[in-house]
Amino acid sequence: xxxxxxxxxxxxxxxxxxxxxxxxxxxxxxxxxxxxxxxxxxxxxxxxxxxxxxxxxxxxxxxxxxxxxxxxxxxxxxxxxxxxxxxxxxxxxxxxxxxxxxxxxxxxxxxxxxxxxxxxxxxxxxxxxxxxxxxxxxxxxxxxxxxxxxxxxxxxxxxxxxxxxxxxxxxxxxxxxxxxxxxxxxxxxxxxxxxxxxxxxxxxxxxxxxxxxxxxxxxxxxxxxxxxxxxxxxxxxxxxxxxxxxxxxxxxxxxxxxxxxxxxxxxxxxxxxxxxxxxxxxxxxxxxx
Numbered sequence: 446x447x448x449x450x451x452x453x454x455x456x457x458x459x460x461x462x463x464x465x466x467x468x469x470x471x472x473x474x475x476x477x478x479x480x481x482x483x484x485x486x487x488x489x490x491x492x493x494x495x496x497x498x499x500x501x502x503x504x505x506x507x508x509x510x511x512x513x514x515x516x517x518x519x520x521x522x523x524x525x526x527x528x529x530x531x532x533x534x535x536x537x538x539x540x541x542x543x544x545x546x547x548x549x550x551x552x553x554x555x556x557x558x559x560x561x562x563x564x565x566x567x568x569x570x571x572x573x574x575x576x577x578x579x580x581x582x583x584x585x586x587x588x589x590x591x592x593x594x595x596x597x598x599x600x601x602x603x604x605x606x607x608x609x610x611x612x613x614x615x616x617x618x619x620x621x622x623x624x625x626x627x628x629x630x631x632x633x634x635x636x637x638x639x640x641x642x643x644x645x646x647x648x649x650x651x652x653x654x655x656x657x658x659x660x661x662x663x664x665x666x667x668x669x670x671x672x673x674x675x676x677x678x679x680x681x682x683x684x685x686x687x688x689x690x691x692x693x694x695x696x697x698x699x700x701x702x703x704x705x706x707x708x709x710x711x712x713x714x715x716x717x718x719x720x721x722x723x724x725x726x727x728x729x730x731x732x733x734x
Contacts, residue, residue, distance in 0.1 A: 453508035454490045454526050455497045467689075470718075472682040477586055480535045484582055487512070487532040488549055495553035498619050505557035513550050516543045541585045545578040560622045561637075565659055568609075568624055569602060576605035583679070593673040600667035600687060606660045607693050610653065614640055614703050629655050644704040657698050664690055688717040 468485045494500065494508045515529035516536070536543055552575035562568040580597030584590075609616070609624040616622045617640040629652050630636055639649040664687070671684040692713055700707045709717070 453494070453511045453524065454528065455494055455500065455508075456490070467682070467685065467718075470682060470685070472678050472685065474676075474678055480539055480541075480586060481583070483528075483532050483535045484546070484579075487528045487546060488579070490526060490528040491550055491553050495556040496620065502557040506554050509550050509554050509557070513547060516546055516550075539586055541582060545582040545585070548574045548578040556622070560620070561627055562624055563627050565626050565629075568606070568626055571624075572602040572605045573598065576601040584674075587674075587676055587679045589674055589676065589679065593670060596667050596670035596673055597683075599663045600670055600683070600690060603660050603663035603667060603690050603694075604686070606656060606663070607690060607697065610656055610660075610697050610702055611693075611707055612702075615706075617641065625652060625656055640703065642703055645701050649703070650701075653697070653702070657694055660694055664694065685718050688720055689714065692717055 468481065473481060491509055491512050494505050497505065500508075511524055512526055512529040515525035516533050519525065519530055519533040532546060533543075535541075536546075552571055555571060555574070559571075562571065577594075577598040578601075580601040581591075581594055584593050584597055606624075613623070613625060616624065617637065623637045623640065625637075625640075627637070630639070633648040633652050635646070635648045635652070639646060639652075642649070645653060667687055667690070670687060671680045674680040674683055689709065692709055693707075696707050696709065696713075
């Protein structure tokens with residue numbers, strides 16, 4: 446068994462500003478922002494290990510196990526990553542259960558060993574551990590009811606798939622990792638080698654469109670999330686993220702992720718903040734009356 450290193454983290458340089466979604470924007474109440482940043486820093490550090498092309502699978506798992514040890518028993522954890530210890534203190538302070546970051550670590554360990562997904566259901570099973578725990582953490586941090594989990598899961602899973610589509614070419618090139626279901630490649634009469642092209646063939650475009658259609662179904666089921674959140678500010682944050690996800694899906698629908706990395710422009714991103722908020726403010730005022 447590979448021995449865990451003394452310094453397990455391998456920073457990639459990615460930061461919160463590189464994500465598709467806002468991380469602890471000003472819509473989040475000030476008292477929660479520090480905790481959200483600690484959760485993000487933890488997740489980013491663990492994800493960087495899982496995505497590091499210079500580490501073998503055993504090394505990745507050994508490093509990720511140190512993150513888990515720090516969450517389960519921070520006082521006894523030897524060589525624990527600082528991001529994991531900081532999150533452990535945050536969880537203790539807020540009372541949010543450790544199962545959410547532990548689920549993330551389970552998905553990241555899977556990333557170390559699993560390079561292909563046979564079906565859409567297989568991919569969603571991964572997303573329920575690699576993405577959904579983020580929304581569940583935020584819901585618990587805000588003291589919201591777990592009845593909001595279902596819509597949140599659909600939103601987080603949709604964002605994860607959209608990210609997979611954005612990075613489908615680089616994931617294949619750097620890690621030989623393909624998240625798009627293999628069954629859909631076969632049904633289109635192509636192999637994963639289609640991801641190596643400079644642009645999508647007609648068959649590859651059909652596979653991408655199938656992914657986007659399935660993601661659209663997830664977003665439809667995510668749409669009620671802002672209404673299921675009682676806190677106005679957190680409801681606004683959720684509405685903004687729903688809007689961002691919808692815009693990104695539309696961009697991927699009309700642009701080719703093999704020819705370019707598809708991201709929202711700054712104008713589109715800002716508009717995603719402005720569009721849903723006035724209606725939610727009116728609803729919040731009505732609710733208070």
